Amino acid sequence: MNLHEYQGKELFARYGLPVLPGQVAGTPEEAREIAAQIGGLVVIKAQVQAGGRGKAGGVKLAHTPDEAFEKARDILALTIKGLPVRKVLVAQAADIAKEYYLSIVMDREKKLPLIMLSAEGGVDIEEVARVSPEKILKQHIPLEGLRPYAARALMMKVFTDFKQAQQAATILLKLYNVFMDDDCSLAEINPLAVTPEGRVIALDAKVVLDDNADFRHRDWDEHWRDPADESQWSRLAREKGLSYVKLDGDIGCVVNGAGLAMATMDLIKHYGGEPANFLDIGGSSNPEKVTAALKIITNDGHVRAILFNIFGGITRCDDVANGIVASLKESPLPVPLVIRLTGTNEEKARQILSDFGLGATTSMDEAVQMVIAKAQEVAS
Amino acid sequence: MSILIDKNTRLIVQGITGRDGAFHTQQMIAYGTKVVGGVTPGKGGTEMHDVPVFDTVAEAVEKTKANTSVIYVPAAFAADAIHEAADAGVQLIVCITEGVPVNDTMDAWHKVIEMRGANNPLGKPRLIGPNCPGLITPGQAKVGILPGHIVTPGPIGVVSKSGTLTYEVVKQLTDKGLGQTTCIGIGGDPIIGTDFIDALALFEADPKTEGIVLMGEIGGNAEEQAAQFIKRHVTKPVVAFIAGQTAPPGKRMGHAGAIIAGGKGTAAEKMAAFEAVGVPVARIPSEIPGLISELLQRRRARKKNGAAKPAKKAAKPAAKPAKKAAAKPVKKAPAKKAAKPPKAKPAPKKKAPARKK
Missing domain, CATH: 3.40.50.261 (Succinyl-CoA synthetase domains)
Structure with missing residues (x-):
C-alpha cells in the first residue's frame, strides 16, 4: 500500500520525526480554515501518488487564508499524471537553506534494509541515480539493527555542520524504526531540509507498506486505506482476494496464477491485441470468485471480449467450469467469451461447458488468437 | 539424476493437518514421495494419511530421519516454521506459503545462510521460497504443489x-x-x-x-x-x-x-x-x-564430433577465466555454494571459458 504524503507525515509524527504542522483538506474552504489555524505562510500540496507535483503546478505557497482558498481551489481542479487531485495538504511553510535526500528501502539483492543518502535533495532521485550515481551514498543496515554511532558516522559524511549531522542521525534512527516496526518496503524523506536556523526537518514523506504484513497491522486498512483512492472494481477485487490491475486494452482476461496471467497479457499483445487487465483468480476457483472476476472485467473499462486461461494443476478445471456456468446463469455476459483450460479434470470441465453450450480450447496460443478475432468482430 | 530431491528424499510436512497441508500430503504420497512425518503443534501422536504427526520439527526429524521439509502453515507463522526447520537440522526447507511479510523472510533467510557457514554441526540448510510451488523430480519425488x-x-x-x-x-x-x-x-x-x-x-x-x-x-x-x-x-x-x-x-x-x-x-x-x-x-x-x-x-x-576437443578445452580454462569464475562464488558465499542433495557431489570447481552457443 502506498501512503499519501499527509499519511506518511502522520506516521512519521507518531515516531517522533520532525514534520511541520499541517492538515489535509478536500475543499478550498477547509484549506482556508487550516491555513488560518496554522497562521502565516503555508504551502498547499496536491495529494496524489505521482512524482513531479511541483512541476505540474500542484505545490503552491499562500500568504493568507484567502490566498490558501484560491490556491487550493486551483490545485483541486488539476489532474496530475492522470490522477485527479482530490485532496491537498495545507502545511506550515519553511524557509529552506539546503535540501538532502534520505530513504530506507528493502534491498532484494542483499536481503537487508538499505539507506540511501544524498546532498542532492528535493529533486527526482531516480534522475540523480541515473546521471550521477556517485552522489548517492548507500549503506546497508545489518540484521541486528542500526547503531546510533553508525547513523552519526554516515550523516557526518554528508553534513558539514555537526549539530545538523546529529539531528539527521536522530531522524535516520527514527526512520529506521518506522521502516521496521511498520513493515515498510520504502520510507523516504525528500527533501530532508535544513532551515536557515539550522533545524533539520522532514518536508515530504513517501511510504510504501508491505501488504503481506497487514495481518499484524490491524489499523492499516481502516486508517490508511482511502476508499476514494481505488475504484469500486478494484475494491471488489481486493475484497474477493483477486489480484487485479486495470489496463487500457479491450481484451479482458481471467487467469489462474500471476506468472501465467502476465504471460497471457503478453501473448495477447504479441498476437496484435491489447489486454484490458491483469487478473489472477488464484488457486481457488469457487463460483463466487469467477462471478466477481467477470463482473469487474465487464464493468471496469470497455471490454470487447473475455479470455479465460486456466491451467489446472491444483486448481481443478471442472471447478472453474462450474464457476463459469453458475456465473453466466446468474448474469449473462454482454461480450464474447473464449475459454482455454487444460490439466486436472479437463474432460469433465469440457462436458460441463458443452452441456451449457460453451466450447473450450486447450492451446493458449489458439485461445488468444480466437479472443482477439472475437474482439475485432465486436469492434467492427 | 536430479537436483535437490530424489528417491532418497525423506519429507516432513509442516502444517500437515491444515486444509492445504493435508491435501498436498496426499498428492505427494500418491506421486511416490516418501512422506515420513508431519508437524502440527498440539496434534502430536495423531496421524494424517497414515503419516505420523509430531508436535515439533525436532521430534519429527529425530524419529523419522527426515532430510527435507515442506511448509504449508499460514503466512503469520511461516517464517517461524522456517526457523524451526533450520534449527532441527532439516537440509532442504521448502516454503510454499504465500503472503509472508518481507521482514520475516529477511530474518529467516539470514538464519539459513548463517547456518550454511563452515562448521555447523547441523549441516548446510537450504531454503526454497517462500511463495513458491516447490519442486519435482519426475518419477522420483515431488515436494510442494x-x-x-x-x-x-x-x-x-x-x-x-x-x-x-x-x-x-x-x-x-x-x-x-x-x-x-x-x-x-x-x-x-x-x-x-x-x-x-x-x-x-x-x-x-x-x-x-x-x-x-x-x-x-x-x-x-x-x-x-x-x-x-x-x-x-x-x-x-x-x-x-x-x-x-x-x-x-x-x-x-x-x-x-x-x-x-x-x-x-x-x-x-x-x-x-x-x-x-x-x-x-x-x-x-x-x-x-x-x-x-x-x-x-x-x-x-x-559432443559427438568433438570427442578429441575436451583435452584442448581442459588446458584453456586453467588460465584466467577459471580464476575469474572462482572469485565470484566466494563473494556470494556461503549462499551460492551448491547444495548437497543426498549422494550428489558438490558443484564442480572447473569452469568453462567463454560461453559458446
Missing part, C-alpha cells in the same frame, strides 16, 4: 519464479518429448531462499541435466544477475522467458516481487540482459520447446 501428471523424466532443468506458468511450459516441453531432470519454482517474493543463480549452479553440476529453461518475470534484478552468472559459469544451453512485457510500471502484478519500481525491473531490460550474453529469449511460451530442443541437438552433435 506442482502437478505430477505434466512432468516426465528427461534432460531439461526448469527453474521459474512462477507457478502455473511453469506448469504451462513444462507441459509444452513434455508434449514435445522433452523431459525434465528437476523442475523448481523458486517463488515470486522480493526475498527468496534460492535464487536463479543457485538453481543454475545446481543444474550445471548435475550430469543428467543437458539444458536449462529459465522463466523470470518483472521486478528486481535476479534475471540480470542470472545472465551474468550464465556468461561466467554455465556451459549448458539455457533458454529464457520473461513474463510481464506488457506490465505497467508501479503496479504489483500478483506476486509481491513482480513490480517495476522507479523504472527498474522491466521485462525489456531482463530480455536484453540475456540476449547480451547469448541466451536466446523466447518471445512467447510456445517458442521455448523449439529453442531448447535445437540447442540440445547442437550440444549433442558438438
